[in-house]
Amino acid sequence: MTNKLILIDGNSIAYRAFFALPLLNNDKGVYTNAVYGFTTMLLRILEEEQPSHMLVAFDAGKTTFRHETYKDYKGGREKTASELSEQFPILRELLDALAIKHYQLTNYEADDIIGTIAKQAKDKDFEVKVISGDKDLLQLVSEKVDVRLTKKGISEVMTYTPETLKEDMEVTAEQILDLKALMGDKSDNIPGVPGVGQKTAVKLLKQFETVENLYDHLDEVSGKKLKEKLENNKEEAFMSKQLVTINQDSPIEITTDDTKYQGYQEKNVKDFFKELGFNSLLNRIDGEEEETEEVQALEEIEFQVISEVTEDIFTGIDAFEIEILNESYHTEKMIGASIVNEKGKYFIPINVIEESEVFKKWAENDQQKKYVFDAKKITVLLNRLSIAIKGISFDILLASYLINPSENNHDVPAISHRFNEKNILFDEEVYGKGAKKGLPTEEKKWQEHIVRKTNMIYQLKGQMEQALEENKQLSLLMDLELPLALVLGEMEATGVKVDVQRLKDMGEELKERLDTLEKEIYELAGETFNINSPKQLGPILFEKLELPVVKKTKTGYSTAADVLEQLQGKHAIIDKLLLYRQLKKLDSTYVAGLLKVIHKDSSKIHTRFNQALTQTGRLSSIDPNLQNIPIRIEEGRKIRQAFVPSKKGWKMIAADYSQIELRVLAHIANDEKLQAAFKEDKDIHTQTAMDVFHVKEEDVTSNMRRQAKAVNFGIVYGISDYGLSQSLGITRKEAKTFISRYLDSYPGVQEYMKEIVQEAKQNGYVTTIMNRRRYLPEITSRNFNQRSFAERTAMNTPIQGSAADIIKLAMIELDHQLKKEKYQATLLLQVHDELILEVPEEELADISKLVVDVMERAIELSVPLKVDVEYGETWYDAK
DNA sequence: TAAAGCACGC
DNA sequence: GACGTACGTGCTTTAA
Numbered sequence: 092m093t094n095k096l097i098l099i100d101g102n103s104i105a106y107r108a109f110f111a112l113p114l115l116n117n118d119k120g121v122y123t124n125a126v127y128g129f130t131t132m133l134l135r136i137l138e139e140e141q142p143s144h145m146l147v148a149f150d151a152g153k154t155t156f157r158h159e160t161y162k163d164y165k166g167g168r169e170k171t172a173s174e175l176s177e178q179f180p181i182l183r184e185l186l187d188a189l190a191i192k193h194y195q196l197t198n199y200e201a202d203d204i205i206g207t208i209a210k211q212a213k214d215k216d217f218e219v220k221v222i223s224g225d226k227d228l229l230q231l232v233s234e235k236v237d238v239r240l241t242k243k244g245i246s247e248v249m250t251y252t253p254e255t256l257k258e259d260m261e262v263t264a265e266q267i268l269d270l271k272a273l274m275g276d277k278s279d280n281i282p283g284v285p286g287v288g289q290k291t292a293v294k295l296l297k298q299f300e301t302v303e304n305l306y307d308h309l310d311e312v313s314g315k316k317l318k319e320k321l322e323n324n325k326e327e328a329f330m331s332k333q334l335v336t337i338n339q340d341s342p343i344e345i346t347t348d349d350t351k352y353q354g355y356q357e358k359n360v361k362d363f364f365k366e367l368g369f370n371s372l373l374n375r376i377d378g379e380e381e382e383t384e385e386v387q388a389l390e391e392i393e394f395q396v397i398s399e400v401t402e403d404i405f406t407g408i409d410a411f412e413i414e415i416l417n418e419s420y421h422t423e424k425m426i427g428a429s430i431v432n433e434k435g436k437y438f439i440p441i442n443v444i445e446e447s448e449v450f451k452k453w454a455e456n457d458q459q460k461k462y463v464f465d466a467k468k469i470t471v472l473l474n475r476l477s478i479a480i481k482g483i484s485f486d487i488l489l490a491s492y493l494i495n496p497s498e499n500n501h502d503v504p505a506i507s508h509r510f511n512e513k514n515i516l517f518d519e520e521v522y523g524k525g526a527k528k529g530l531p532t533e534e535k536k537w538q539e540h541i542v543r544k545t546n547m548i549y550q551l552k553g554q555m556e557q558a559l560e561e562n563k564q565l566s567l568l569m570d571l572e573l574p575l576a577l578v579l580g581e582m583e584a585t586g587v588k589v590d591v592q593r594l595k596d597m598g599e600e601l602k603e604r605l606d607t608l609e610k611e612i613y614e615l616a617g618e619t620f621n622i623n624s625p626k627q628l629g630p631i632l633f634e635k636l637e638l639p640v641v642k643k644t645k646t647g648y649s650t651a652a653d654v655l656e657q658l659q660g661k662h663a664i665i666d667k668l669l670l671y672r673q674l675k676k677l678d679s680t681y682v683a684g685l686l687k688v689i690h691k692d693s694s695k696i697h698t699r700f701n702q703a704l705t706q707t708g709r710l711s712s713i714d715p716n717l718q719n720i721p722i723r724i725e726e727g728r729k730i731r732q733a734f735v736p737s738k739k740g741w742k743m744i745a746a747d748y749s750q751i752e753l754r755v756l757a758h759i760a761n762d763e764k765l766q767a768a769f770k771e772d773k774d775i776h777t778q779t780a781m782d783v784f785h786v787k788e789e790d791v792t793s794n795m796r797r798q799a800k801a802v803n804f805g806i807v808y809g810i811s812d813y814g815l816s817q818s819l820g821i822t823r824k825e826a827k828t829f830i831s832r833y834l835d836s837y838p839g840v841q842e843y844m845k846e847i848v849q850e851a852k853q854n855g856y857v858t859t860i861m862n863r864r865r866y867l868p869e870i871t872s873r874n875f876n877q878r879s880f881a882e883r884t885a886m887n888t889p890i891q892g893s894a895a896d897i898i899k900l901a902m903i904e905l906d907h908q909l910k911k912e913k914y915q916a917t918l919l920l921q922v923h924d925e926l927i928l929e930v931p932e933e934e935l936a937d938i939s940k941l942v943v944d945v946m947e948r949a950i951e952l953s954v955p956l957k958v959d960v961e962y963g964e965t966w967y968d969a970k
Numbered sequence: 971t972a973a974a975g976c977a978c979g980c
Numbered sequence: 981g982a983c984g985t986a987c988g989t990g991c992t993t994t995a996a
Contacts, residue, residue, distance in 0.1 A: 110996055111971080148972035172996090473976095525971080623992055625975055644975070646994095651976065676977050677993055705987065709980085716989045727978080752980095808980085808986040817985090874984050887986070923980045974994080980987085 096144040100223030107224045125178045145352040147193040148201035188363040190355040206337035232264040269302045272332035284324040312776025394436040394542040398845035400447040406432040410462040414541045421697045429545035438538040457481035470580035489572045490555040492703035503544045579904045586695035588737035598682040609670045615664040708895040731967035736929040745940045745969035746960040747925035752807040758952040762839025769954040776800040782836035851885035859892035901949035
């Protein structure tokens with residue numbers, strides 16, 4: 092058997108562990124988090140790798156031979172926190188207890204020790220694994236030596252072999268030196284060539300292989316500026332290379348033989364763990380499983396593991412669940428499924444479901460009723476298996492959301508606990524969290540958890556149905572949210588097609604413009620800095636350039652757009668900064684961000700609509716968010732040109748409600764004046780200006796209309812007088828006057844505002860047209876702030892929430908009509924008051940009419956609803 | 971890894 | 981009169 096040597100960069104791992112874990116101390120007041128993290132890692136390595144040799148290397152002292160070359164090596168580093176440094180002696184004791192060799196050498200760093208031993212071991216044909224958090228070590232990678240770098244925290248690692256190194260970094264192990272020589276290393280204060288980052292460095296190395304060769308052929312470098320930078324910093328580059336080079340012939344006094352690992356004395360380790368209070372680690376020493384007290388606290392639950400689905404496991408009223416470990420259900424691996432009903436509890440492996448005709452028949456039969464958690468998720472997951480589920484008759488996620496949207500956790504265990512059902516663990520307790528998240532090794536444990544969840548779905552349905560019934564919200568679930576979930580599921584699964592090339596072209600153009608702007612900003616500032624860092628930008632603007640300070644944040648100067656706008660004209664740098672910010676946002680969020688989530692095979696984007704999140708009943712969209720694609724500024728709006736129909740000859744259609752919130756307000760406030768304005772289809776902002784300023788239509792100036800618009804905006808979103816003053820750039824007092832003049836003009840609205848706040852105080856909640864609820868406990872708070880906020884929310888939620896109800900109704904009806912009339916047109920997106928569809932040419936006229944009709948008739952109000960519809964080749968053109 | 975600051979939409 | 985002020989998602993930087 093070949094010898095296996097594990098080399099650990101002690102300082103690096105201790106440092107990582109220290110920051111990855113909360114700063115806990117044991118009962119003696121000694122900090123132990125770094126030691127604890129280090130220990131769990133060591134135990135895992137010993138178990139998984141069974142090494143024959145092992146060594147932990149430490150840095151020694153403050154200065155090393157590198158300081159002779161460069162006195163500022165590692166300069167500017169924060170002093171190691173005492174909470175960490177005091178843990179190093181304990182760490183050494185721990186290694187002694189585990190009988191693991193550790194070593195340090197004056198004037199040398201842990202890297203050098205590792206490099207030297209690794210070289211010796213390689214010559215003896217050992218298999219070597221290096222563990223660190225420091226990328227410098229990657230230079231040691233070879234056929235015999237792989238390097239594991241901690242990624243997040245300490246438990247997630249990335250293993251580098253020559254192949255993966257090439258893949259991930261695009262360089263060879265030897266070129267790590269050249270890479271660092273060019274790009275430098277901030278944490279070690281290694282200069283490199285200023286202005287050359289990873290991207291440029293890799294590009295140069297692809298062409299020239301090494302730094303030496305690069306400087307021999309400097310005239311072949313493209314780009315005048317770059318050539319200049321390289322020329323001017325030749326010395327720094329070569330020195331940097333020297334600094335990062337690990338000394339593989341350090342004068343160490345140990346040999347590979349000294350690192351032989353022969354196991355530890357259980358008693359030593361246990362005593363040590365007890366002393367430190369590492370009780371949870373004790374049972375890992377003599378091989379006992381980490382059994383938990385919580386598991387024993389649960390009532391036992393029996394279930395069968397199904398290897399072939401037969402009809403007799405179903406009853407016609409079954410709770411059904413499919414488990415995935417992360418939220419992104421469009422791609423996430425399915426772990427297993429479960430059925431729970433009157434007769435039994437079953438775990439079903441996914442491959443059994445995939446191959447089962449019996450299961451498919453059951454799933455697609457709408458007479459077989461299913462209770463689920465998250466109907467939309469289940470619909471999409473089964474769609475991936477070409478199963479079109481029908482008969483979902485209850486969804487405890489949506490039920491929980493409707494019962495109280497302000498709960499911030501609506502997963503099965505959380506809902507269960509709220510309904511006093513405790514026979515279940517939280518996902519975190521079973522799967523872990525963060526980097527450590529995964530299936531427990533014991534199969535039964537996670538299968539049981541999935542069955543328990545399904546069991547909860549089955550148990551909770553009755554109680555939740557009753558709770559909804561009492562609130563008169565059952566119809567809201569059964570006739571609105573649940574049918575909508577299926578519509579949304581289809582929309583998500585369909586996805587939106589993206590013109591990838593178009594997006595990439597935009598990215599290229601943006602990069603060029605950003606490059607230019609960057610240089611201009613540096614020029615105007617008189618120095619280079621990170622424009623993306625408000626912390627660096629602040630001092631430049633307000634100290635160096637001595638611009639007036641408008642606003643401060645808790646960490647320094649505010650450089651937000653509204654601040655910069657006030658500084659416009661005072662210095663040429665301001666306009667450049669505003670433009671830079673805008674373009675940077677477009678590039679990072681909309682070009683790079685969207686490119687990241689496009690599915691390679693189909694060029695489509697599949698967002699997820701969160702149907703159980705917002706406090707008002709609106710949807711939200713994540714991964715990516717397709718509800719905030721730019722529109723207001725032309726440059727950003729062009730992003731929409733990349734959203735195209737998925738089939739040739741098709742068009743994009745966008746239909747949006749005109750002023751739906753204000754129409755809803757006119758309805759629920761029963762304000763005659765506002766109602767009249769909409770019945771006559773007036774321009775509502777002009778009308779508001781007429782009413783607020785008491786002028787005739789022809790005397791409304793554009794400024795008056797702008798101000799009226801802002802007031803309307805404030806009414807719709809429930810902003811305060813302060814908020815209005817900010818958006819109009821006026822004083823709070825003036826804003827207050829505006830608002831009271833508005834309310835005087837619309838007495839119905841004034842009355843409504845008063846009554847709804849009273850109602851909220853009386854009931855503790857407000858409701859929407861479809862009886863959606865939002866609780867407002869702070870409405871009786873003695874804290875002015877909290878109370879005012881609750882009052883504005885009371886006024887605003889029925890407006891915004893009812894508008895959300897209405898478009899949801901429209902979506903359900905539209906989906907129904909499209910299917911009934913067998914149109915090919917498909918719903919793609921909802922953006923709060925707008926629906927986006929893709930439509931074949933021949934259906935354009937029909938669908939345009941249908942969409943408008945359905946949306947305008949979604950509900951009958953005392954004022955008409957109005958919908959504008961447009962179509963075009965891309966989303967951009969549907970305007 | 972979390973918080974802060976910023977910017978996009980409705 | 982102070983207080984710190986629509987709701988979301990996501991990017992980058994920074995500090996821990």
